[in-house]
Amino acid sequence: MNKNFSEIQMVDLVNDYLLNKKEFDKSLNEVLLKGDYINGSQVTKFSENFSNLLDIKYVVPCANGTDALQIALMSLDLKQGDEVIVPAFTYAATAEVIGLLKLKPILVDVCPKTFNISYDEVLKALSTKTKVIIPVHLFGQCADMEPIVKLAKKKRHIYYRGCCTINRSQIYF
């Protein structure tokens, strides 16, 4: 590769770190020196800040986005083979946790314009075993939630929003 160009990373964690290195190092050292991890003071502080930021009452801090998806599904009374509709284009974890809980991921295509789940494809994928729909918001763009929320409410399906790459999004409808 030409020395004047650097490779563009899909997820550039190193540069993310370097951009805020001082702050990261300071916080990391505080945690390491205190040794309080699960439910530690930094976690509590994060929960409070995050619930204020999103203006929501409850936050369940977890180790990562995969755990968050798994915990959300585990909180429901789902049985083996129940179907969960997810976009075919998403991070692997969305479907991975469904399989892990012995549920059935039903992959549906995305809109070519937004790369987010297509409502029309969700409609085609519905079955008597559908229990949950998980639209994922990718690349800072919200999925077309209005028809999906209406559908889920009408059919009494649960819907979750995969927000790993888009926090603080607001959808008005």
Ligand SMILES: Cc1ncc(COP(=O)(O)O)c(C=O)c1O
């Ligand atoms: C849409 C989406 N869902 C889930 C995950 C999983 O998050 P984590 O890697 O923190 O487990 C990611 C991670 O990038 C993601 O982009």
